[in-house]
Amino acid sequence: MRLALVGVPNCGKTALFNRLTGSRQRVANYAGVTVERKEGSFVGPARQRLYKVLDLPGAYSLTPTTLDEAITRDFVLGRLAEEPPPDFIVCVVDATNLRLNLRLVLELRDLGVPMVVALNMSDLAEGRGYKLDRTRLEAELGVPVVETVAVSHNGDRHLIERLEALQHPGAREPVPWKEPTFDDIQRTQREVRRILRASGYEEPLRKRALTRVDAVVMHPIAGPVILAAILFFVFQAVFSWAVVPMDIIDGGVAAVGTWLQNVLPAGALRSLLVDGVIAGVGSVLVFLPQILILFFFILALEDSGYLPRAAYLLDRVMGSVGLSGRAFIPLLSSFACAVPGIMATRTIPNLRDRMATIMIAPLMTCSARLPVYALIIAAFIPAHPVGPFNLQGLVLFILYFAGILAAMAVAFVLKRTALRAAYHPLLLELPEYHWPHLNNLAIGMWERTKVFLQRVGTIILALMVVLWFLSSYPAPPPGASGPAISYSFAGTIGRALEVVFAPIGFNWQISLALVPGLAAREVAVGALGTVYSLSSDGDVAGSLVPMIAQTWSLATALSLLAWYVFAPQCLSTLVVVKRETNSWRYPLAMAAYLFALAYLASFVTFRVATALLS
Amino acid sequence: MPPVSLATLSKGARGVVVDVRDDAQSLGDEAHSTVSRRLLELGFVAGERFEVIEAVWPGGDPLAVRIGNTTFALRRREASAILVEAETGKRGAP
Amino acid sequence: MLQNLIVGALVLLAALYTLWALVPGRTRLGWAKRLGAWGRAPGRPAWIARATSGIERLAAAKQGGCSGCDPAAPAAPREHKPPPR
Numbered sequence: 001m002r003l004a005l006v007g008v009p010n011c012g013k014t015a016l017f018n019r020l021t022g023s024r025q026r027v028a029n030y031a032g033v034t035v036e037r038k039e040g041s042f043v044g045p046a047r048q049r050l051y052k053v054l055d056l057p058g059a060y061s062l063t064p065t066t067l068d069e070a071i072t073r074d075f076v077l078g079r080l081a082e083e084p085p086p087d088f089i090v091c092v093v094d095a096t097n098l099r100l101n102l103r104l105v106l107e108l109r110d111l112g113v114p115m116v117v118a119l120n121m122s123d124l125a126e127g128r129g130y131k132l133d134r135t136r137l138e139a140e141l142g143v144p145v146v147e148t149v150a151v152s153h154n155g156d157r158h159l160i161e162r163l164e165a166l167q168h169p170g171a172r173e174p175v176p177w178k179e180p181t182f183d184d185i186q187r188t189q190r191e192v193r194r195i196l197r198a199s200g201y202e203e204p205l206r207k208r209a210l211t212r213v214d215a216v217v218m219h220p221i222a223g224p225v226i227l228a229a230i231l232f233f234v235f236q237a238v239f240s241w242a243v244v245p246m247d248i249i250d251g252g253v254a255a256v257g258t259w260l261q262n263v264l265p266a267g268a269l270r271s272l273l274v275d276g277v278i279a280g281v282g283s284v285l286v287f288l289p290q291i292l293i294l295f296f297f298i299l300a301l302e303d304s305g306y307l308p309r310a311a312y313l314l315d316r317v318m319g320s321v322g323l324s325g326r327a328f329i330p331l332l333s334s335f336a337c338a339v340p341g342i343m344a345t346r347t348i349p350n351l352r353d354r355m356a357t358i359m360i361a362p363l364m365t366c367s368a369r370l371p372v373y374a375l376i377i378a379a380f381i382p383a384h385p386v387g388p389f390n391l392q393g394l395v396l397f398i399l400y401f402a403g404i405l406a407a408m409a410v411a412f413v414l415k416r417t418a419l420r421a422a423y424h425p426l427l428l429e430l431p432e433y434h435w436p437h438l439n440n441l442a443i444g445m446w447e448r449t450k451v452f453l454q455r456v457g458t459i460i461l462a463l464m465v466v467l468w469f470l471s472s473y474p475a476p477p478p479g480a481s482g483p484a485i486s487y488s489f490a491g492t493i494g495r496a497l498e499v500v501f502a503p504i505g506f507n508w509q510i511s512l513a514l515v516p517g518l519a520a521r522e523v524a525v526g527a528l529g530t531v532y533s534l535s536s537d538g539d540v541a542g543s544l545v546p547m548i549a550q551t552w553s554l555a556t557a558l559s560l561l562a563w564y565v566f567a568p569q570c571l572s573t574l575v576v577v578k579r580e581t582n583s584w585r586y587p588l589a590m591a592a593y594l595f596a597l598a599y600l601a602s603f604v605t606f607r608v609a610t611a612l613l614s
Numbered sequence: 615m616p617p618v619s620l621a622t623l624s625k626g627a628r629g630v631v632v633d634v635r636d637d638a639q640s641l642g643d644e645a646h647s648t649v650s651r652r653l654l655e656l657g658f659v660a661g662e663r664f665e666v667i668e669a670v671w672p673g674g675d676p677l678a679v680r681i682g683n684t685t686f687a688l689r690r691r692e693a694s695a696i697l698v699e700a701e702t703g704k705r706g707a708p
Numbered sequence: 709m710l711q712n713l714i715v716g717a718l719v720l721l722a723a724l725y726t727l728w729a730l731v732p733g734r735t736r737l738g739w740a741k742r743l744g745a746w747g748r749a750p751g752r753p754a755w756i757a758r759a760t761s762g763i764e765r766l767a768a769a770k771q772g773g774c775s776g777c778d779p780a781a782p783a784a785p786r787e788h789k790p791p792p793r
Contacts (some may be wrong), residue, residue: 094685466722
């Protein structure tokens with residue numbers, strides 16, 4: 001039996017999907033998080049029947065305004081070539097917002113597709129004082145209505161019971177559908193209100209406290225101040241909260257390295273493990289706590305319903321460079337990683353807006369850049385207190401801010417040249433606040449840890465081993481002076497690249513580290529770890545931070561920071577842009593402009609810093 | 615009192631929606647949905663109570679409007695399609 | 709000597725994995741299909757056939773871009789294993 005979950009954004013559809021199928025995804029609170037096709041399955045307890053469940057993108061209506069909504073409509077109508085229409089639709093509605101949700105139910109019901117209505121968040125509705133006679137609603141609608149509580153165990157009980165009682169409807173033809181007219185919509189809306197009255201629906205007044213929160217959070221002056229304070233606090237926390245866990249990881253890594261150094265006989269294997277694996281992988285692993293802290297805040301803000309309000313506050317700022325406030329949410333996810341950010345742009349109705357947002361998404365400082373920033377900041381920026389802040393956190397904030405400013409400037413240029421567009425409207429739902437669900441946060445952070453460790457254990461590890469090999473062979477000729485690495489393949493490659501990067505102050509070690517950084521930006525840190533570990537004359541490799549603090553000039557360090565604000569080298573992002581835009585034009589243009597900006601910014605930074613500091 | 619456009623109101627204004635004018639302003643590239651269609655679908659229908667709960671800047675864009683049980687952010691240009699009857703002076707009326 | 713052999717094998721493995729992880733999914737699937745066909749040719753030992761078709765399955769399952777591009781992606785379309793009936 002094939003089921004499709006349909007519902008307006010923010011109705012808790014994804015949470016119900018997780019409840020039904022046990023699949024683990026993120027549940028968020030802003031319009032349009034469900035951009036991917038998500039399928040899961042479960043077996044009904046009574047008849048051992050297999051249900052395949054598809055979680056469709058949230059849609060307010062079958063007349064689409066975004067790519068997401070178009071996909072949902074086409075799927076429901078059976079217009080997608082490779083997707084047969086579902087046997088049943090489960091229309092998920094938010095029991096605390098039936099006025100908004102019920103119209104879609106009627107639209108779907110009138111298609112004649114067999115359906116069940118899931119009255120989601122029914123516990124919340126009851127707790128807040130909503131009144132509704134479910135059986136009357138069922139009679140009025142003419143389709144089964146069941147109560148569900150997606151966030152609690154067994155909250156899908158009624159839905160499963162009802163599904164188990166259904167007969168398979170047999171094969172269906174694609175449904176004919178005519179776009180409703182203006183009057184049709186008004187008629188449907190009147191019908192919605194009639195049904196609600198007939199079902200004894202009563203909604204309580206909004207809680208005073210929530211109104212008061214809105215009055216502060218969305219206030220013309222207090223709102224932006226709060227937004228800035230939240231962001232600032234997050235960056236402070238990334239540094240100050242992570243100190244202890246980072247020291248523990250660092251200590252652990254160092255201990256393993258020393259231990260291996262002592263138990264293994266000198267030779268190629270020891271060098272591979274100590275200089276390649278431990279030095280390389282260890283220097284990336286250290287940044288896990290900082291990444292987790294950043295994600296904790298992003299997830300919590302998503303879950304709470306604050307993000308759309310931030311989008312509202314920023315609409316004017318974004319509008320001044322020609323973007324819509326809607327672009328804020330994809331751009332914010334890009335702080336985690338540009339890839340999901342670019343995928344989230346599917347909720348932007350205007351095509352040129354969407355392209356402009358995609359083009360600037362990589363300028364948002366993704367978490368993979370955090371290790372590079374953190375490394376250089378730790379080596380070169382003292383942890384002075386500056387007023388209530390710490391200089392290191394302040395520098396990090398500035399770097400993030402530089403990325404945002406650059407993005408704004410690029411958008412400004414794009415929207416006035418290649419991607420000029422007419423005015424485009426804004427209609428954004430600001431969903432009710434929720435306390436972040438601790439369970440969701442924990443799942444989200446655990447997923448992140450898993451992905452990070454997986455990356456460290458697979459691609460980063462493999463790259464480090466390859467890099468170690470390139471840095472160790474061929475062995476130096478007998479009687480050579482200087483560290484062995486300078487005679488190796490890596491030394492040769494690094495020196496060739498140095499020709500390009502010397503004008504911006506990068507030595508050959510940095511130039512070399514940028515290459516494996518193509519696979520994942522944070523690998524550059526691991527690569528530096530390996531390269532410096534092999535270059536050191538002493539037997540025991542020191543930690544990377546003091547090493548670069550001794551060997552780089554401040555101008556070089558600042559130049560590398562400037563480079564990473566733009567950091568064009570992320571293959572994954574370019575691949576996703578290719579996939580999303582279906583052409584090579586945008587990824588190539590993106591790589592070119594990012595590289596040009598990075599080089600220019602580093603050049604200026606290096607020259608100015610050299611002039612000022614000498 | 616004659617109906618006015620929602621775009622002319624400022625923070626704190628409340629009242630009842632009278633009508634949504636059918637403008638032809640396109641809302642997206644994926645299909646021919648227009649702003650007024652979507653406004654209707656979201657619940658801006660005759661008889662519904664509304665309240666302008668915030669404006670990012672007095673007289674500026676965007677507005678935050680509460681309709682039914684939901685809050686929406688929209689700009690004055692979109693709001694101009696909505697005709698409303700505003701109550702005067704009676705803040706705090708249900 | 710033994711050390712060098714182990715190191716050589718590890719480096720080779722890492723290089724192959726890097727290549728595997730970084731090529732676009734479609735190219736990878738093409739390679740894997742060719743490898744699978746080679747492995748199924750008559751006269752090959754059973755373990756080769758098993759190994760190559762295993763690689764083919766893996767490539768088909770991991771279609772869609774590089775490995776782990778997206779630490780925060782809202783779950784790439786993932787086929788759930790249908791539970792045993």
